[in-house]
Amino acid sequence: MEFDAVLLPPRRARMVAQGLWHDRTINDDLDACVAECPDKLALTALQVEQGATTRFTYREMARMADRIAVGLSRLGVGNNDVVACQLPNWWQFTLVYLACSRIGAVMNPLMHIFRERELSFMLKHGETRVVIVPKTFRGFDFEHMVSELQPSLPDLKHIVVVGGEGPDSFEALLSGPAWENEHDAHDILTRSRPGPDDVTQLIYTSGTTGEPKGVMHSANTTMANIIPFAQRLRLGADDVVLMASPMAHQTGFMYGLMMPVMLKASAVLQDIWEPKQAIELIRAAGASFTMASTPFLTDLARTVAETGQQVPSLRTFLCAGAPIPGPLVEQARQVLGTKIVSAWGMTENGAVTMIQLDDEDVRAFTTDGLALPGVELKVVGEGDQALPADQPGSLLVRSCSNFGGYLRRSQLNGTDAEGWFDTGDVARIDAQGYVRITGRSKDVIIRGGENIPVVEIESLLYRHPDVAMAAIVAYPDERLGERACAVVVPKPGRSVDLPSIVQFLKGQKVAIQYIPERLVVREAMPSTPTGKIQKFKLRDLLRESAA
CATH class of the missing domain: 3.40.50.980 (Rossmann fold)
Known part of the structure; x- marks a missing residue:
């Protein structure tokens, strides 16, 4: 195979000079x-269906x-x-x-x-x-x-x-x-x-947009991310990493497979997510860190509360892939006694932003964190002009961990001559440098010329007492161009209707133009295995129902 990782050579000298690429594999x-530690337990793998554990x-x-x-x-x-x-x-x-x-x-x-x-x-x-x-x-x-x-x-x-x-x-x-x-x-x-610049991983994008692309990474690009990631979380050789997120996704691959070896730490793998089994693993192995999407955190907090089986060793739960509802952070902190860390990243970069361990808990559900060392961020508007603090626009990233390109699709690499990668996300950055992802560029809803703050409305819907999951997507309108539809999954035994949603959001002092004008109730959301809601499928659903 001939790999066309064209984004690696132009930045090699600068990355090495700045100490961001470590030239290791x-x-x-x-x-x-x-x-140094040949007899240390490196890997414990549980196969839930078979009840088999290999070490x-x-x-x-x-x-x-x-x-x-x-x-x-x-x-x-x-x-x-x-x-x-x-x-x-x-x-x-x-x-x-x-x-x-x-x-x-x-x-x-x-x-x-x-x-x-x-x-x-x-x-x-x-x-x-x-x-x-x-x-x-x-x-x-x-x-x-x-x-x-x-x-x-x-x-x-x-x-x-x-x-x-x-x-x-x-x-x-x-x-x-x-x-x-x-x-x-x-x-x-x-x-x-x-060598450290050879392609070591070919991984396809997770499919929230419906178009898979082959992402190429080297040892230098992956390790340039893992090292500052571990440092910000204060992880080291004494830590035990529980990984129940799929290792075929960048979360599991970089932080459940590579990171423990790089730290001389121990990894514990779980092949099927079952919260009671996870609690047993955490308690038996002394797991101190895990990383997964919001549904995993919800399940773990609920099961610990129901069973009374505490997880005192679990210091940190990094939650990424979707905004974390505020009530979930509060519940998890109280029930688990664990620091909840919000983060944001992409297959193309690994983790890009993350809050700090000393940040107040409110940062976990109101921001997606600060840029990691070796990462630069900017938000731009039309004409690629940088926008001031708190103004939403297109999020660009220039990172030491930026990928080598898309296999045989270099025209889609989305990286300019200065190394800025267009993430396809809409975000704002506050005066302290904390980022908030407000949606994908394709998820933006423009109602009569007014941009609807999709993520903010979704976060509010998660506070509704009858809503388990929520997503806001656009549907076409002849007069206004687009209107907003709320797609929700009710909590077990509960029901939701549009009047109650409207009343709830009005009670949250939401502008009337931002309130969804249509409601679709589903038993489940289409999502990737890591919990990201596939909005393109929801948009397809709305188009089909309107046909």
């Missing part, structure tokens, strides 16, 4: 762990990574070849990435919810040589699905099945034979190790 950090020390993890790496090379995988991994949060996911890094292969993490439509595009676009899937997960046969796709994928040479039977199983091909003891193993493991 995950290989360097794993080797350091083996040298690795750093010595054991490095040995298995080497084994899988040599096994992959036996399948013809080499430098810059793409290995796709459609696995839940199983130990094999972590080990496959570490193995790919040993031989210069590029990992393409794929969400386990993807089916034929998404996979046929991504596997073909990435010229995938090997795809690794579970035999079954949550009742679905992944082996059959990918086998049906293989004839249409000319570059796909091998399907490796975790939990499979016969010669094509992960166990037979990769994790079983002691490949690391073969006569040529040392040469395989050392001749093609990637």
